[in-house]
Amino acid sequence: MPLYSGGFNSTVGTTTAPCFDIKASATNSPRLLELAISVTTAAASTYLIGRPGNDGSVAQSSATLLQAEDTLAPAAQTGTAVAWSTAPTVPAATLRRVIFPNTVGAGIIWTFPRGILMAVSKGLVVWNVAANSSSVNFVVVVDE
Amino acid sequence: MAIYSQTALTTVTTTGAPAWDVKASSVNSPRVMEIGLSLGAATASTYGLGRPANDGSVAQTTPVLLNAENPNDPASQTGTAVAWGTAPTAPTIFLRRVATVAAITGGVLWTFPRGLSCAVSKGLVVWNLATNSASLHVWIVVDE
Numbered sequence: 001m002p003l004y005s006g007g008f009n010s011t012v013g014t015t016t017a018p019c020f021d022i023k024a025s026a027t028n029s030p031r032l033l034e035l036a037i038s039v040t041t042a043a044a045s046t047y048l049i050g051r052p053g054n055d056g057s058v059a060q061s062s063a064t065l066l067q068a069e070d071t072l073a074p075a076a077q078t079g080t081a082v083a084w085s086t087a088p089t090v091p092a093a094t095l096r097r098v099i100f101p102n103t104v105g106a107g108i109i110w111t112f113p114r115g116i117l118m119a120v121s122k123g124l125v126v127w128n129v130a131a132n133s134s135s136v137n138f139v140v141v142v143d144e
Numbered sequence: 145m146a147i148y149s150q151t152a153l154t155t156v157t158t159t160g161a162p163a164w165d166v167k168a169s170s171v172n173s174p175r176v177m178e179i180g181l182s183l184g185a186a187t188a189s190t191y192g193l194g195r196p197a198n199d200g201s202v203a204q205t206t207p208v209l210l211n212a213e214n215p216n217d218p219a220s221q222t223g224t225a226v227a228w229g230t231a232p233t234a235p236t237i238f239l240r241r242v243a244t245v246a247a248i249t250g251g252v253l254w255t256f257p258r259g260l261s262c263a264v265s266k267g268l269v270v271w272n273l274a275t276n277s278a279s280l281h282v283w284i285v286v287d288e
Contacts (some may be wrong), residue, residue, distance in 0.1 A: 003258050007192055007241025040190050040243040040251075040274070067195070067237050069256060071173075071263040104188040105245030137190070138243040 050091025
């Protein structure tokens, strides 16, 4: 199965709101292998990852498809977004949670050796648990 | 397949400009296994890694070929550069993105277990997403 990845920036620092999400298409079921966060603007920040409370109903605005790591692989079907017409709602259960110091460059790389499965048309959200950094970088690696 | 690697130092700090690139020759299609960035000057820096928008048209100035990790292997065909006749332009979508702390040795190590492929005559660029460190150490490991 080919790998796909992407690096993105979100400026949504609002507390109790999504700042980034990743979503399977209607015809694929990818596995998330890695998710990295690093903040560009200094702010003590708390993030969590989980499946949105409204998983399956999220509508991404201007979704950006991931990029194939192998130039011979077909185009990705998995999309990411930092804005939504129907935004992800708070996860009922969380998979990862982290707090950063008030320092530019603070970050984390989470790896998932067997992959976090996203069902068809469903996904994962990075959620602002506090008034977070106003500029944060994300990297995702997915096996489709 | 053989492993080749190299280190480089770039002093190109301009925001919205390439800092370093790697490019396949006209007869090879290498896979990047690892890229590391390490700051030599204490400046909070933001970098992106991606395929140049003008991929295939980049003209490196004085490209430096990688070094074989096994001295019995043939010479590398993959070159890196920190200056260009035709410079890489900004990737449309980044594959990796990171913000570093404002401290010497701030940085990141990206690994690509299955290899990030570069098609014939194409490559990857490390892009300055801010006014970055005046001194950036880069290393790369490639499977040719």
